[in-house]
């Protein structure tokens with residue numbers, strides 16, 4: 322079976338090893354002649370970034386780079402990037418990286434021609450209609466981790482540097498025009514990032530599948546996404562150069578984010594404030610939270626996850642699935658508690674408040690209250 326394809330759902334995805342070579346063609350397809358490549362600080366000096374800049378330069382697209390992007394990127398990073406974008410006269414963005422580089426690249430392109438402040442476009446009701454659609458620059462998205470699936474999403478997660486809350490900026494036109502999903506770019510990920518990002522993809526599928534909203538298409542995608550993670554994440558973790566495993570994890574990541582159009586839930590609602598206040602890695606934080614959230618939701622999801630267990634060849638229905646998640650976390654060296662993850666002296670009141678305000682909260686099958694959310698955080702410490 323060949324692992325190369327052209328997909329158009331939800332956006333055009335050029336999928337396959339080595340396809341970063343098509344970066345100039347992807348820019349042309351997106352109508353970009355003078356791109357700004359946006360990535361995070363960690364990738365600025367990485368060989369995959371240098372190679373992509375060289376490919377751009379050889380094609381006459383220049384080699385402009387903006388890399389002042391933190392993990393869990395902030396409004397300050399966005400502001401600085403928009404400034405560079407406008408000053409340089411660019412006409413589009415190559416959003417390159419894990420979720421941090423992708424989300425910030427998407428937000429720079431979105432804010433390029435807006436006059437309102439970024440927080441006017443939070444994913445609340447129809448705030449996105451305030452945006453000037455003509456002021457949104459095109460994006461070519463190039464994921465270098467296999468987790469967030471931001472390359473197929475219409476949103477960016479940006480941390481408010483004053484309130485230390487993660488906020489979601491949304492616009493339908495924030496969906497990247499073209500994606501290059503090249504699994505070779507993910508080969509150099511450190512082991513703990515392979516694990517954490519892979520488990521983020523898994524969390525997206527688990528939460529989309531758990532959410533009570535009606536979306537059978539998402540159900541199917543989430544189910545197969547979970548199966549791919551089960552089969553290929555241990556392989557990608559054991560041998561980072563296993564391209565078949567890397568390719569299937571890249572698919573699982575895009576599938577998770579496609580599926581979570583249906584909704585997310587308590588894993589993300591808890592993880593977002595922890596990441597924003599304690600600077601932990603997003604996917605790893607989700608993985609720590611998942612076992613407790615599965616138990617929290619048991620009354621609503623037990624039956625549904627019996628089918629998941631059967632599809633994933635796991636014995637024991639919902640309980641078997643929960644045991645499998647514990648084993649997977651242990652195999653990926655995921656800390657058992659938030660304390661072990663490095664969360665010390667948490668401000669519980671702020672964490673609970675932020676979790677209840679998080680947009681993921683509404684998708685959880687069991688209603689989250691101040692009491693049960695505090696109890697969840699305390700159990701996770």
Ligand SMILES: NC(=O)c1ccc[n+]([C@@H]2O[C@H](COP(=O)([O-])OP(=O)(O)OC[C@H]3O[C@@H](n4cnc5c(N)ncnc54)[C@H](O)[C@@H]3O)[C@@H](O)[C@H]2O)c1
Pocket residue numbers: 361362363364367369391392393394418419420421422424465466467468469470471474476477478487506507508509510511514517518521578603604
């Ligand atoms: N937009 C969305 O739909 C969505 C969904 C989930 C998460 N997120 C957001 O995405 C961010 C997390 O993204 P992430 O988990 O991909 O991590 P990340 O982008 O923060 O990257 C983690 C680290 O890995 C490094 N890295 C990335 N690719 C590499 C590679 N190929 N080789 C070597 N090092 C590499 C980065 O430099 C960084 O130091 C968070 O801010 C989270 O809130 C967004």
Ligand SMILES: [Fe+2]
Pocket residue numbers: 469521524525589603607
């Ligand atoms: Fe996530």
